[in-house]
Amino acid sequence: MISVQALLDRIAPALAAASVARKKGDGRRRLQREDDAHAAYRDGLAGVEAVIALPELAAARAELPAPPLDPLSEAGRLVPEVVELLGTTGGLYQRLGDLPQALRSYGEGADLETRYGLPGTYNRLNALKLELLTGGRSLADLSPRLLALAEHIRLSLDKDKSLNDSGWVHADLGDCLALLGRTEEAGRAYATFIAKTELRSPERTLDVLKKIAKAMHGNADADTARLEQAIATLQGQLGTA
Amino acid sequence: MTSRKALLIGAAEYGEGFARLPAVRNDVRTLAEALAAAGYETEVCSDDVVSNAGQLDSAMRSFCRSGTADDVRLIYFSGHGMRLEGADWLVPAGTNRRDALDSQQRRVSTDLSTTVADSAVGLVVFVVDACRDPSDAPVAKGAAGFWADLKRPAEVRFVRFLGCAPDEVCQVIGSAADGSAVSVFTAALAGALTEQGCASLEAVRGEVERRCAATLAANPQLRSQTPLLNYGELSSAKTAVLQRPIFDPVGPHALASVWEKFEPNKLHCLVLTSEYEAEKAPSWGLLELVNDALSGETGDRIWNTFRAAWGGLVLTGGTQRSLPLAFSAEASVQASFSVLEAFASWETLERAVRAVVEADLVVFDVTGFEPGVMVLLGIRAACRRSMTICSHGAGWREGKPLELPFNLQDLNINSHTPRETRIGADPVVERFVQRVEIGFRQLARHPAYLDLPGYDELRQLGSDYEASKTIDVGERVLVLCSFRESFFEHWQYLQAGLKAQLWRRNQIRPEIERIIDYGTPQLVRQGLYEQVRRGAACVVDWSELRASVFLELGARLAVSEWGAVQMIDEQWLPGAKNASSLAQLARIARLFEPIPYSLRSKATGAFEKAASALLDRNPGADSDAPYNRVHRALLPIVGGVQQAALPVAEDLRRRADALHHPGQARKGAPQALFFGNRATKVDNERAALEMRIAAWLYLEHRIGPTRRHADPALQALYREVGTAALGALYELDDEASFALAELIEKQIDL
Numbered sequence: 001m002i003s004v005q006a007l008l009d010r011i012a013p014a015l016a017a018a019s020v021a022r023k024k025g026d027g028r029r030r031l032q033r034e035d036d037a038h039a040a041y042r043d044g045l046a047g048v049e050a051v052i053a054l055p056e057l058a059a060a061r062a063e064l065p066a067p068p069l070d071p072l073s074e075a076g077r078l079v080p081e082v083v084e085l086l087g088t089t090g091g092l093y094q095r096l097g098d099l100p101q102a103l104r105s106y107g108e109g110a111d112l113e114t115r116y117g118l119p120g121t122y123n124r125l126n127a128l129k130l131e132l133l134t135g136g137r138s139l140a141d142l143s144p145r146l147l148a149l150a151e152h153i154r155l156s157l158d159k160d161k162s163l164n165d166s167g168w169v170h171a172d173l174g175d176c177l178a179l180l181g182r183t184e185e186a187g188r189a190y191a192t193f194i195a196k197t198e199l200r201s202p203e204r205t206l207d208v209l210k211k212i213a214k215a216m217h218g219n220a221d222a223d224t225a226r227l228e229q230a231i232a233t234l235q236g237q238l239g240t241a
Numbered sequence: 242m243t244s245r246k247a248l249l250i251g252a253a254e255y256g257e258g259f260a261r262l263p264a265v266r267n268d269v270r271t272l273a274e275a276l277a278a279a280g281y282e283t284e285v286c287s288d289d290v291v292s293n294a295g296q297l298d299s300a301m302r303s304f305c306r307s308g309t310a311d312d313v314r315l316i317y318f319s320g321h322g323m324r325l326e327g328a329d330w331l332v333p334a335g336t337n338r339r340d341a342l343d344s345q346q347r348r349v350s351t352d353l354s355t356t357v358a359d360s361a362v363g364l365v366v367f368v369v370d371a372c373r374d375p376s377d378a379p380v381a382k383g384a385a386g387f388w389a390d391l392k393r394p395a396e397v398r399f400v401r402f403l404g405c406a407p408d409e410v411c412q413v414i415g416s417a418a419d420g421s422a423v424s425v426f427t428a429a430l431a432g433a434l435t436e437q438g439c440a441s442l443e444a445v446r447g448e449v450e451r452r453c454a455a456t457l458a459a460n461p462q463l464r465s466q467t468p469l470l471n472y473g474e475l476s477s478a479k480t481a482v483l484q485r486p487i488f489d490p491v492g493p494h495a496l497a498s499v500w501e502k503f504e505p506n507k508l509h510c511l512v513l514t515s516e517y518e519a520e521k522a523p524s525w526g527l528l529e530l531v532n533d534a535l536s537g538e539t540g541d542r543i544w545n546t547f548r549a550a551w552g553g554l555v556l557t558g559g560t561q562r563s564l565p566l567a568f569s570a571e572a573s574v575q576a577s578f579s580v581l582e583a584f585a586s587w588e589t590l591e592r593a594v595r596a597v598v599e600a601d602l603v604v605f606d607v608t609g610f611e612p613g614v615m616v617l618l619g620i621r622a623a624c625r626r627s628m629t630i631c632s633h634g635a636g637w638r639e640g641k642p643l644e645l646p647f648n649l650q651d652l653n654i655n656s657h658t659p660r661e662t663r664i665g666a667d668p669v670v671e672r673f674v675q676r677v678e679i680g681f682r683q684l685a686r687h688p689a690y691l692d693l694p695g696y697d698e699l700r701q702l703g704s705d706y707e708a709s710k711t712i713d714v715g716e717r718v719l720v721l722c723s724f725r726e727s728f729f730e731h732w733q734y735l736q737a738g739l740k741a742q743l744w745r746r747n748q749i750r751p752e753i754e755r756i757i758d759y760g761t762p763q764l765v766r767q768g769l770y771e772q773v774r775r776g777a778a779c780v781v782d783w784s785e786l787r788a789s790v791f792l793e794l795g796a797r798l799a800v801s802e803w804g805a806v807q808m809i810d811e812q813w814l815p816g817a818k819n820a821s822s823l824a825q826l827a828r829i830a831r832l833f834e835p836i837p838y839s840l841r842s843k844a845t846g847a848f849e850k851a852a853s854a855l856l857d858r859n860p861g862a863d864s865d866a867p868y869n870r871v872h873r874a875l876l877p878i879v880g881g882v883q884q885a886a887l888p889v890a891e892d893l894r895r896r897a898d899a900l901h902h903p904g905q906a907r908k909g910a911p912q913a914l915f916f917g918n919r920a921t922k923v924d925n926e927r928a929a930l931e932m933r934i935a936a937w938l939y940l941e942h943r944i945g946p947t948r949r950h951a952d953p954a955l956q957a958l959y960r961e962v963g964t965a966a967l968g969a970l971y972e973l974d975d976e977a978s979f980a981l982a983e984l985i986e987k988q989i990d991l
Contacts, residue, residue, distance in 0.1 A: 016903075016964050016968075017964070017991045019968055020964060020967055020968045020971065020986070020991060023968050023971040023972050024967075024971040024982070024986075026971075026972075027971045027972060027973075027974065027979060030974055031974065084907075164910075165908070165909050165910035166907070166908060166909075167906060168906070168907070194919075195911070195916050195917040195919075195922070196910065196911055196916065197906050198906045198926065198972075
């Protein structure tokens with residue numbers, strides 16, 4: 001039986017390599033070198049999927065305890081890393097255009113986030129976004145879940161002030177609020193996100209919103225114009241147009 | 242360890258038939274200070290005992306019996322004596338002559354030879370300064386045979402030291418610091434004990450004789466007086482006793498607990514106790530606190546954080562500190578000594594300084610902020626970045642007001658005042674352990690961790706080639722002294738005296754300034770330590786005995802090859818009007834020899850001497866100069882305990898991470914202060930990227946694959962900085978950056 005520490009030692013470099021691959025692919029994509037971008041994304045994906053496929057990790061996931069999770073326990077250390085791994089996998093599939101696979105990964109991650117009441121919402125939010133991208137649901141349908149997610153983030157931030165350190169929590173909050181049409185609040189959340197995360201990050205998240213707006217337009221979603229207006233306002237506020 | 246104790250008996254007031262002896266109190270005080278400086282624990286006999294013959298005799302004999310074969314016991318009597326029925330007697334205070342003559346119950350024998358013979362004690366010295374008034378001649382002066390005839394003349398462990406020879410009297414003169422009477426013999430004995438090299442009875446007798454003769458020569462009204470040793474039969478064993486060093490400030494086992502050699506794979510812990518603690522000797526004090534903390538589960542906790550801070554680090558000599566996982570008695574070295582021991586001699590001071598600098602964890606007892614403790618604290622502050630706990634006892638508890646010295650205002654002081662109840666875990670120990678744990682954690686994390694002032698200020702002078710340049714005596718003389726209003730007149734006097742003599746000697750007019758006189762908005766602390774390091778000329782005025790001044794003195798003596806010219810208003814010298822009761826001052830003065838001056842005096846001798854010292858010192862040419870002895874003693878030590886400069890790639894990695902950590906985006910707050918300002922964040926991320934590229938290129942080209950592959954840590958670093966760099970490079974939209982990123986990615990085989 002492989003130890004949790006050994007698993008963590010496998011996950012960390014895979015995540016680092018996937019992050020590099022994602023940035024490399026995004027860079028190639030900005031230069032319209034789509035083949036190179038896909039190659040980079042696939043490299044990153046190969047690394048994280050190899051770890052996810054480890055029988056030892058599968059066994060450990062099968063033996064995860066019932067909530068609540070003690071953050072100092074072995075499971076408490078493993079679960080957030082697995083959630084990260086699944087989110088990263090989902091993100092790479094999404095970049096490769098394989099939305100069903102992306103949704104599957106986000107879904108698995110979202111289940112863990114929900115089951116253990118984790119403060120992170122990356123998988124949950126991206127699962128919702130994918131539903132909009134694929135046209136499976138309208139924005140109006142998803143609004144209650146988006147609202148609940150936004151409230152969950154706010155509560156988490158109130159409960160643990162150190163969560164404010166993470167730019168991505170604010171990005172998720174900003175996304176939820178932007179999709180809900182609460183542009184001014186979303187702007188504040190994004191401003192915090194931009195201040196706290198790496199320089200290129202805000203572009204990536206707004207790009208996704210634009211894709212959602214485009215997909216909603218194609219699906220004749222009634223809230224499309226509202227989202228497009230929100231994106232335009234945010235771009236103006238944040239100087240990322 | 243040898244123990245040396247002295248019992249001092251002064252009988253000043255007598256009944257009818259005996260003269261009053263006003264010099265006695267001076268004598269007792271003077272000799273107590275001299276004996277303390279010579280390494281003796283002193284105890285003054287209470288007036289109740291001194292005035293009761295039975296109790297006095299019992300106290301003396303009990304005192305004689307209190308030691309072991311290594312120990313020395315010294316009894317000093319100043320008062321009236323007499324010889325009756327073939328035996329020698331002391332007369333207790335309050336006794337009248339008739340009673341002393343009539344009853345053995347009203348006088349006390351000076352012959353302790355039988356008591357000593359029946360005891361285990363190593364040596365008893367009985368110093369008798371009696372018969373000091375000619376009017377007492379019939380019963381008190383040194384008549385022939387007065388001090389002869391010991392009951393056990395062959396007992397080598399009993400020696401009497403008498404103030405005068407037969408047919409002479411012990412005399413007094415008005416030469417005490419305040420002009421009052423003092424005994425010629427006691428003054429000579431106290432003086433002899435402060436002489437370097439006067440360590441044995443034989444040597445002291447010679448010096449006392451010389452000093453008495455000088456006093457007699459200067460005071461023609463006095464009659465002949467020849468001190469002598471009285472020890473019964475002479476034998477080779479007796480000769481050895483007379484030559485045994487019993488007045489060297491601390492015996493051969495001084496600072497015995499201090500490690501002989503720093504061992505990089507162990508925790509070195511040192512406790513420096515104050516004179517207050519040594520005198521009061523609480524049943525549970527700082528030593529007990531540290532011992533409790535370093536044992537059992539709390540010892541493990543301290544060890545774990547110490548190991549996290551120091552384990553694996555490379556020292557300047559190239560040795561890596563390889564610390565075992567588990568704490569054990571073998572994994573640590575503990576030492577302790579008192580400030581009195583530290584300043585007992587140059588040898589003990591050098592040993593103390595070495596321990597203070599080498600120790601990974603030093604606990605200073607700062608109760609009362611005693612001068613000697615402050616000097617050693619200043620040395621520690623200047624030389625070592627590790628864990629230093631300053632602890633205060635004497636009833637003070639954390640959170641209560643405490644007046645801190647000027648230079649130590651931001652010190653975070655521990656309390657070792659014992660807890661009030663004995664129920665449950667000791668909160669005093671727990672607080673101490675937590676303090677050490679947190680401190681070591683901070684030390685591990687923070688490259689500029691400080692728990693004392695001065696370390697960085699002494700080193701970070703800037704990169705300009707003149708930044709560390711010596712400030713010539715012709716340019717500036719730094720004066721470290723009290724800033725109190727009460728000292729202002731001294732300051733003006735000192736400044737004028739130094740100015741006049743420097744002009745007279747070399748026609749130079751340097752700025753003679755305290756640090757607060759410098760015309761700069763720079764923080765006093767930053768400016769102070771720079772001047773302490775760079776100035777060739779530094780005068781330290783001890784007057785008022787300010788703790789800050791002694792702290793600065795320690796730092797100066799540690800870092801400067803020019804040393805410090807030390808001065809003091811003579812009123813503050815040991816034994817003078819304003820003198821402190823601390824015995825350590827006599828010892829420090831004996832080592833550092835401050836130049837005494839007399840405030841408002843027109844005499845220029847002190848300033849001539851100070852000016853000469855400032856102008857004549859040449860550390861490059863002077864060999865074994867006393868003025869930079871502390872600094873020289875430190876030179877071979879500091880290299881063995883300091884962390885070596887980090888390898889350049891690791892240094893760059895840490896600096897890059899401190900600007901923008903790769904894990905920050907996911908989990909942590911941005912390192913940049915004011916990260917909400919985009920330009921600041923852009924600048925930090927850019928600088929971090931360039932540092933990582935530089936580190937990677939160094940590892941790629943300078944270290945090369947062969948050395949990297951042989952060292953897993955280097956290879957891991959190579960991959961780490963490479964990965965972090967290429968992630969950022971891929972986000973720059975230019976082909977050159979992309980090409981470099983691809984090269985790095987290929988090389989590190991991500």
